[in-house]
Amino acid sequence: MTAPVRRGRPGHSLDSLLDVAVAVFIERGYEATSMDTLAERLGVTKSAIYHHVRSKVELLxxxxxxxxxxxxxxxxxxxxxxxxxxxxxxxxxxxxxxxxxxxxxxxxxxxxxxxxxxxxxxxxxxxxxxxxxxxxxxxxxxxxxxxxxxxxxxxxxxxxxxxxxxxxxxxxxxxxxxxxxxxxxxxxxxxxxxx
Amino acid sequence: MTAPVRRGRPGHSLDSLLDVAVAVFIERGYEATSMDTLAERLGVTKSAIYHHVRSKVELLxxxxxxxxxxxxxxxxxxxxxxxxxxxxxxxxxxxxxxxxxxxxxxxxxxxxxxxxxxxxxxxxxxxxxxxxxxxxxxxxxxxxxxxxxxxxxxxxxxxxxxxxxxxxxxxxxxxxxxxxxxxxxxxxxxxxxxx
DNA sequence: AGGATTACTGACCGTTCGGTCAGTCATGCA
DNA sequence: TGCATGACTGACCGAACGGTCAGTAATCCT
Known part of the structure; x- marks a missing residue:
């Protein structure tokens, strides 16, 4: 396992975001989960999610x-x-x-x-x-x-x-x-x- | 089976409404189904549904x-x-x-x-x-x-x-x-x- | 005919939704 | 020191949401 050489401001990667997103989708259902709820669980604002992904459905x-x-x-x-x-x-x-x-x-x-x-x-x-x-x-x-x-x-x-x-x-x-x-x-x- | 003696303006009963509602809930998911979608499938307006039921969650x-x-x-x-x-x-x-x-x-x-x-x-x-x-x-x-x-x-x-x-x-x-x-x-x- | 009964309409309201954008902040590297 | 890199903020937008309300339409019963 090579350490993932991360540069720039530390934060979530696409993978860590996806893990949390899927967990919340299962807990509340995909449709019932708002991007704001998701952001709250990640400890960031909604906009931050759109830095990693183009839309809600792309997460899915x-x-x-x-x-x-x-x-x-x-x-x-x-x-x-x-x-x-x-x-x-x-x-x-x-x-x-x-x-x-x-x-x-x-x-x-x-x-x-x-x-x-x-x-x-x-x-x-x-x-x-x-x-x-x-x-x-x-x-x-x-x-x-x-x-x-x-x-x-x-x-x-x-x-x-x-x-x-x-x-x-x-x-x-x-x-x-x-x-x-x-x-x-x-x-x-x-x-x-x-x- | 006694014929259900219906009075007043003909239309949906609570039972027939529920049958359609459940079918749509299964098809699209409960959260993903809007009351307007439901109304369209029933051939009535959204308001008509609230004549039979107090809220969306009551249908569920x-x-x-x-x-x-x-x-x-x-x-x-x-x-x-x-x-x-x-x-x-x-x-x-x-x-x-x-x-x-x-x-x-x-x-x-x-x-x-x-x-x-x-x-x-x-x-x-x-x-x-x-x-x-x-x-x-x-x-x-x-x-x-x-x-x-x-x-x-x-x-x-x-x-x-x-x-x-x-x-x-x-x-x-x-x-x-x-x-x-x-x-x-x-x-x-x-x-x-x-x- | 006329009232009782039941089903429905259409305009409206406050809130929440997914998504956008211009700019800021913290890190590694040269 | 400074710059490229990558993560994030906050204010905002139009659309869609669940729900309300005053009034109307169609039927049965007497």
């Missing part, structure tokens, strides 16, 4: 891109491994990203498509979901996942559960990312695998 | 109470049945309420506690979660649920999955409430039960 865009980039990095290239192994890897990887980038992913999962920025994020989420659903379908085809429950339902329940982690998981609460992923995979994949 | 309160009343009605009295059967009944009942009152429950699950009304709804949700967590603990105690995964984690995964239904389930899409509950219980309880 930076946050959503960070979450999405993390999630897409988890998708495996189609290789020779059984689909069920690749599926488990995606689930474990997603849990990892979710824990590592918790605030950003949390924000992503709350986006409703109001602005073009939000609509674009929703589109990328749908793309991610599609890849996972295809993977579950591959599992059923190779016989590793029970066929008596609809694959589309299975994949939605699967990632519905993973995504619901943002509603309650807090790091440093005694439950590590590894134990979390283990518990989740144990519970879910037992009911998933073909008898 | 009516919607949240409806969802919460439905959920609490599902909790069983402590009886002689095994805890695992009561747990399954709660899960199936919750899925039923979620399907029957989908927009209202969806809205409830997105509340963040900004206003006193939202804070009160959050408190009632926590109360519901507490009862369910206790029920899962009873299951572990009676030996019907595997003890190697933490009960708190189990109950959170369980209701995380149920609640995630609001993110994608749409009635009339070929998947009925019964089939939905069956698929969910099959998938989840298989991984839950003690070996």
């Amino acid at each position: 865009e930076l946050a959503l891109d960070r979450a999405l980039d993390g999630l897409f990095a988890v998708l495996p290239a189609a290789d020779e491994r059984p689909a069920i192994d690749r599926l488990e890897a995606v689930v474990r990887g997603s849990v990892g990203v979710l824990v590592a980038e918790l605030p950003f992913v949390t924000l992503l999962l709350r986006v409703r498509g109001n602005s073009p920025v939000e609509a674009h994020a929703l589109a990328r989420r749908r793309e991610f979901d599609r890849v996972v659903t295809d993977l579950v379908r591959d599992c059923v085809a190779e016989g590793s996942v029970r066929p008596d429950v609809d694959p589309a339902l299975t994949s939605r329940l699967l990632f519905g559960t993973v995504n619901s982690l943002t509603e309650w998981y807090r790091p440093g609460g005694g439950l590590g990312a590894q134990a979390l992923a283990d518990g989740l995979v144990t519970t879910l994949f037992a009911g998933l695998r073909a008898p | 309160e009516l919607a949240l109470d409806r969802a919460l009343d439905g959920l609490f009605a599902v909790l069983p009295a402590a009886d002689e049945r095994p805890a695992i059967d009561r747990l399954e009944a709660v899960v199936r009942g919750s899925v039923g309420v979620l399907v029957a009152e989908l927009p209202f429950v969806t809205l409830l699950l997105r509340v963040r506690g900004n206003s006193p009304v939202e804070a009160h709804a959050l408190a009632r949700r926590r109360e519901f979660d507490r009862v369910v967590t206790d029920l899962v603990r009873d299951c572990v105690a009676e030996g019907s649920v595997r003890p190697d995964v933490d009960p708190a984690l189990t109950s959170r995964l369980l209701f995380g999955t149920v609640n995630s239904l609001t993110e994608w389930y749409r009635p009339g899409g070929g998947l009925g409430a019964q089939a939905l509950a069956d698929g969910l219980v099959t998938t989840l309880f298989a991984g839950l039960r003690a070996p």
Whole structure:
């Protein structure tokens, strides 16, 4: 880790600003958060924020891109491994990203498509979901996942559960990312695998 | 069903207003929805809304109470049945309420506690979660649920999955409430039960 | 016909919102 | 010492917000 050689008057960087902004967006909701509220939490005036960023929605865009980039990095290239192994890897990887980038992913999962920025994020989420659903379908085809429950339902329940982690998981609460992923995979994949 | 004997000038009732309001709140978010937008969707002016309701937040309160009343009605009295059967009944009942009152429950699950009304709804949700967590603990105690995964984690995964239904389930899409509950219980309880 | 009932309009108000701009302030480097 | 660099201030703007109020419109009941 090289020390970030900062010149000029000390203050917030774009990164530190983004961390605080995302925290407040989650706490109060993006729309319900005013730039003045944000400024107060940062200990600066509203104008200072516009020194780092062009608009309120650009803050949101930076946050959503960070979450999405993390999630897409988890998708495996189609290789020779059984689909069920690749599926488990995606689930474990997603849990990892979710824990590592918790605030950003949390924000992503709350986006409703109001602005073009939000609509674009929703589109990328749908793309991610599609890849996972295809993977579950591959599992059923190779016989590793029970066929008596609809694959589309299975994949939605699967990632519905993973995504619901943002509603309650807090790091440093005694439950590590590894134990979390283990518990989740144990519970879910037992009911998933073909008898 | 008795015909609702309406007198006076025809127009929206509180119920029909609430249905539209909740739909728009879900679509755009509560905070992002202005009373003027709402009025436009209803085909009336903003003032007309205030004939039925005292404030914007009262619309939210009516919607949240409806969802919460439905959920609490599902909790069983402590009886002689095994805890695992009561747990399954709660899960199936919750899925039923979620399907029957989908927009209202969806809205409830997105509340963040900004206003006193939202804070009160959050408190009632926590109360519901507490009862369910206790029920899962009873299951572990009676030996019907595997003890190697933490009960708190189990109950959170369980209701995380149920609640995630609001993110994608749409009635009339070929998947009925019964089939939905069956698929969910099959998938989840298989991984839950003690070996 | 006429009153009771219910739903609604249109103009308006004070406040808050996201955003702008010209200028100031504190630091590292030469 | 002084200058480039980067962070920040304070006053301000037009638009949109939630909400108010006095009056009007359409229906049912007697």
